[in-house]
Amino acid sequence: MGKHRVRRALAAGAVALTAVLGLGGFAADGQQPVTGPPPGSAAWVADTAFGLHPPDPATTTPAGVAAFFAGLTPARQDALAARHPLVVGNLDGAPVRLRYRANALALAAELDRETARATDPALTPEDHEAARARTARYRGLLDGGRQILAFDPRGRGQVAEVFGDLTTADRTAVVVPGSDIDLLRFDRPDNPYGTPVGMARELHRATGGRTAVIAWAGYTTPEGIGLDAATEDLARAGATRLTRLLDGLAVTTGPQAPPTVFCHSYGSVVCGLARPGPEQASGVVVLGSPGMGVGSAADLDPRVPLWATARNDGDWIGEVPFVSVLGLGHGADPTSPGFGARPLPATGSTGHTGYFAPGTSSLAAFAAVALGR
Template identity: 60%
Template sequence: MRLRSWKARRSWKNRSKRTLIAAALTTTIVAGTTGWAVGNEQQPLTGPPPGTQAWRADHTWGVRLPDPAATAPARVAAFFDSLSEAEQQRLARRHPSVVGNLDGAPTALRYEANSLSLKTERAREQARQSDPDLTSQDHERARSLVARYEELLRPGRQILAFDLRGRGQVAEVYGDLAGARHVSVVVPGSDIDLSTFDRSKDRYGTPVGMARSLRAAAGKDTAVVAWVGYTTPVGLGPDAATGRLAAAGAPRLARFVQGLTASGVPRPAVFCHSYGSVVCGLAAPRLTASDLVVLGSPGMRADSVADLHTSARVWAAKDDSDWIGDVPNVELFGLGHGEDPADPGFGARRVPAERAEGHTGYFAPGTDSLRAFAAIAAHTTSPSTPDSGTGGSAPAADARHVGEKQS
């Protein structure tokens, strides 16, 4: 009895020691990379879209419009189905910032509404470019925003969400979302916002670069959404090491995906990169996804696939050259994000990533990871083990075989 008690105390002390060491290493890595810069702390964007107050006060139709903050996307979809096309168009013209960001509203109508919002903001910034009451710095920022809005208004771009509050949020669609047989959503990690989501530098580290590459590999039957709908961390400071921003972003992601399925879109595969996987982990119980794929993940704030409480198949990829592998997988006093989803003990199906390079190379053309992602997105995977309803697991050889078939 005493021997068992002594062994239990010793085991507990060893676990505690490992946890404290891991926490210290996490602090060292994050602090040594960019420092705990308080100035980089971000305030998460929450709440309904801009213009909601005017929307709520609009009784032109003699009915109460669905509250963007409280009405489920399925009920939003039903409301728009009850309107004529002319009535939908009038609503979009009167309230473009709400309709353009209203989960459950028709896809084409959201495109039109966001185009109207972008044109309004472009005109506003064009006037500010030469406003004599503003500083030269204000003029320069206005010119930059005009260029940004003109890029988003280029023919062929499909902007599914546009919110200029904070650092700006946006969602863009590649492919025919309304007619696609398969749909995927890409959720990015740190340093992504309205100005950087489609930057040319580090292309495959941006949601647009990932989305374009995935659609090219998956084929024309697949549509991919690059979603920047939450406030991402800046750098590798405390925001990246804690779950505060992820907790604020998770309900936004869940609602966005629910809005897609309420609009008649197939249940999507959701691809979550880096800190985006923390968002996906917290959103998982409410995420109406067919597959949940994490890559370069620091953790999902869960100990195992079962802890995610999702019916989606869960996949994980991590290449040996990814620096995220140097971050200890621990969660202590709010610091860190828990177990490594790519560890076999987590229970996720493994995605091969031997040919991927670094933290942002998973979607690069020619990689085994991209081939496997395309197979998941197009639903051509055929795991040799049955789904358990909690994500399950599949032999690495199966994922590797699927990737080869897509080449």
């Protein structure tokens, strides 16, 4: 009888989770994560024009990448960036300055390509509309000297932007977003504090510019509330990419402490599965979290402090069951006392995406944590 009760409980939990998340059964959402080395990596590895043997992005660590570029003159570095902008711009371990230059070149090339597609008579009206949307996005990313640390046009597109100076700032931070974030939704005027750009910009301001902040949309996020959001597949792929980013920052930024990682919503699952160590992160902050894919803070590296932001009354994430049943759900509530995270306040915040809004106690707390206080 005990086994039957357990099975019934598991089935009931799965049904409840399905109902709350609105999965409409167990049909997959179908998001395919972008994984592996940057586009153009095969040509990069085969390029011996300068008598060099470029490191294979699929097998070389960020430390190995950093060592390769350290042996090159600035002129040779720039030449490689011009020949392989999509590789160099996404190569964790490459010099930060060089990645900015490479991504500007890659964005300009993609802008030309999408401009041509927008009027190509062989394409459909839907293709033209999509091309116009990307054209506008690329123009925006190229405008005003923005510091683009990563840019990958594959799939829904990925991008990362830096606010501040990564090599001279007192401290650094990384913002890991949740669902519905991609190249086109990296920043949105109608949701200024709920996108990676808005979150990173406000955190940079709240620290008085002393913290350089990376808005990182560097993984394939779920779209909407469905099976992708309720499972860990996309988070596992994202965790691999986040780990590589943090390893790259460890060898390319200044002597400051490793970054504080801020993980919003589904992004907290990415951070939980990444389990950063003290050489990768000075601390982890979760907010609007559906769980971290772990049972408690004890499952993470004890040398990296974990903070959990209180959930405001208007945050719908509180309606999600904090369970993990048959591969659905992300486990215990990080804000619960038994989880073991250090609490942060959320007074003044509203809704699921309002924790970085100016004047909130959450943003003030985030700034204090980012500054090592």
